[in-house]
Amino acid sequence: MPRKGALDTIHPAMTERLYYSDPYLKEFTARVVRKTAQGVVLDRTAFFPTGGGQPCDLGTLNGVEVTDVIEVGEDVVHAVAQPLEGELRGVIDWERRRDHMQQHHGQHLLSEAFLQVARAQTYGTAFLLPEAEFETEIEEWIAENATWLFEFQLSAWSDDEARWPADRGAKAFAAWFDVEIHDAVVDLAEADLETEEL
Numbered sequence: 001m002p003r004k005g006a007l008d009t010i011h012p013a014m015t016e017r018l019y020y021s022d023p024y025l026k027e028f029t030a031r032v033v034r035k036t037a038q039g040v041v042l043d044r045t046a047f048f049p050t051g052g053g054q055p056c057d058l059g060t061l062n063g064v065e066v067t068d069v070i071e072v073g074e075d076v077v078h079a080v081a082q083p084l085e086g087e088l089r090g091v092i093d094w095e096r097r098r099d100h101m102q103q104h105h106g107q108h109l110l111s112e113a114f115l116q117v118a119r120a121q122t123y124g125t126a127f128l129l130p131e132a133e134f135e136t137e138i139e140e141w142i143a144e145n146a147t148w149l150f151e152f153q154l155s156a157w158s159d160d161e162a163r164w165p166a167d168r169g170a171k172a173f174a175a176w177f178d179v180e181i182h183d184a185v186v187d188l189a190e191a192d193l194e195t196e197e198l
Contacts, residue, residue, distance in 0.1 A: 014074030016044035026094050032085045038070065039079040046092055049076050050175050057097050062088040068165050070175060096163065138181050146170035
């Protein structure tokens with residue numbers, strides 16, 4: 001049994017993720033269980049967090065704008081424009097969610113079609129970087145250039161910068177995108193590579 005006054009150090013069970021059981025849920029009720037430096041943790045949420053190359057949901061909690069949603073351990077943390085507490089109502093930006101669901105599903109369909117028909121694996125954007133002796137040099141280059149790399153990818157998804165996450169630094173870039181470093185690239189396409197000076 002915890003001692004009196006120790007309850008604020010005990011974290012409740014992980015956030016119930018409503019989007020797993022109903023990806024079409026547009027509104028929900030929840031309770032704030034904890035506040036963190038990044039935002040609020042709810043007992044349940046329909047907001048999909050950033051991860052695996054897929055951007056997070058946006059929307060409102062009690063009419064307050066949700067500007068980012070991330071996973072921290074077993075929790076889903078909602079960055080909000082002003083403090084919140086108690087019971088609240090969440091509303092998903094459905095147009096954004098639907099767009100991301102369609103793009104995500106379409107990419108899976110195309111990837112499988114390429115794999116079945118052409119035995120070709122699909123990948124995201126590739127950047128040919130300056131030669132480096134050590135992989136750590138490449139990792140440093142990525143960290144230093146994360147903001148414009150992030151914005152380059154975001155611009156392909158939406159021209160409306162208001163829909164982009166406010167934080168576009170190295171940590172956010174790493175949360176949104178899987179980065180793989182390879183020392184060789186084989187070009188199987190007939191067209192010339194599109195290149196830009198980095």
